[in-house]
Amino acid sequence: MRTILNAKIWPHSISFRSAIVVASALLVLQLVGQVVASYLDDTLVLEGDAVGLLEHPGIFSIIIGDFLLFLLATHCSRSLFKVGKKVPSTRTALVVRYFEIIQLQNWFGQRAGFLKLFGFLSLVGFLALINQSLALEEPAKFYGHDTFTSQQHERGFWFSRLNLLVSWCFTIPLFSSYLIAYALSTNALFQIARKRRLLSFHMRHEDRSGGFSFFGTLNLLYLFGLLVILVEIILLIFTHRQVSLTNLISIAGLTVGFLVFSYYSVFQVSRALGAVETRLKQDDFQRFGGDQSKVDSYHLALHYNVRFSLYTTVTEKVLLAMRLTAAVPTIYKLLQYSKIIA
DSSP states (O other), rough: OGGGGTTTSSSGOHHHHHHHHHHHEEEEHHHHHHHHHHHHHHSSSSSTTOOOOOGHEEEEEHHHHHHHHHHHHHHHHHHHTTTHHHSSSHHHHHHHHHHIIIIIIISSSOHHHHHHHHHHHHHHHHHHHHHHHHHHHHHHHTTTTTTTTTTSSSSHHHHHHHHHIIIIIIIIIHHHHHHHHHHHHHHHHHHEOOOOOOOOOTTOTSSTTTTTTHHHHHHHHHHHHHHHHHHHHHHHHTTTTOOHHHHHHHHHHHHHHHHHHHHTHHHHHHHHHHHHHHHHHHHHHHHHHHHHHHHHHHHHHHHHHHSSSSSSSSHHHHHHHHHHHHHHHHHHHHHHHHHOOO
């Protein structure tokens, strides 16, 4: 039976070229509309501590972030549907059948796990939007200064509500739903494949990672989207120049969440790859009759030619850079707060 998730309106059902057109149109409408609204309100730049549109990096990060997240949602979701076929396995047909019948059906079939998650995250975003809109009735009490999005500036207020509605109730929940579906379904697949010894390591695979680098690259793209969301939130906090314990805890929590998820999202994949490496070494030890010197020589040559890692040398460095980038705002805010309480 067909469900609403089969409709050709979801990122996983459209081409990447179509996604570029949609995301670009959305970017132009959001950006031009917000500039025009602020121009008519005469709030492009505000005097004193007040924050005008051109002094508000947070709103621009949201608009650009929506563009990037929609493209990432399209590419990554289409790759999610290929996960079963990309697993290096001794029984590929069985792995594909399990992933499509169990995991994909749970998320995108009649049980509509993806749709339920998307609806829940959209509701959370909508409640956050209402809370922030109420605070803008008297922004001086909430932020300590006026802003171009306050209710006193009617056009800027309403168009910024529209932009945040798109971002917090559609784009971010959409990408986050694909991210969670990917992490849970992929980890479940590799846990089953590891326990049933269905995995293999293709020594001559062009990625030099036995065919596993697909999962490292896909994980990196999902984490980049998560980093975009993290940067949006942090820039919103930094825009209003508040240095408080609440803001410090918020940024630290976001950073820790990003770092933890960067490991958890491929936890079972890494564990499965480790099991494959161990099994191969045990087989080699038996093949060489227990002669440790021959085994060591073979492994030295083996490690020179292949990597028992989800990441290539380049993507491994990119991942490290992303984790360090996520930690910088917390360190900066901690130094700011320490000066205040000193």
